[in-house]
Amino acid sequence: PEKKISFSESIDKNDIISFPVYAEVEWVTGKHSISFSAMAPEGWKVFLSNETVEIDSDYYKFKEVWVTIMPPSDVKSGDEVEIKIIAKDGSQQEEITLSISIN
Incomplete structure (x- = not known):
């Protein structure tokens, strides 16, 4: 089954967002x-601490991946964007959608 999570955040144009995602x-x-x-609009930068994680469930059940998002230098107050983080394990996909508005 596919899981989808959505949340919204308001930031200032010079802010950098960083948060953990747990596999x-x-x-x-x-x-x-x-x-x-x-997946992010042109100019937005999204960095992942790992693009692939290996989990051996005999020893641990989850791993942390840090997501860092940087807006482009020409972002303006009132701009709104949607960024998707997608996790796949071959049989299922999970998606996090972050809606960002600029103060």
Whole structure:
């Protein structure tokens, strides 16, 4: 099944947003690979601390990935954008949508 999470944030034009995302393995055992990608409007920069995490559920159930988002230098007050962070493990996909408005 696909999971989707959405949230909104208002920032100043010089702000940098950074937050953790947790890749978690439930109900299964063994090694799993989860890949992360980001989709953002032109000029916006999205950095992921890891694009792929390996989870061996015999030893731990989750791993942390840090997401850092930087607006472009020409962003203006009132601008609104949507950024998607996508996690895939081969059989399912999860999506986080962040709606950002500039103060």
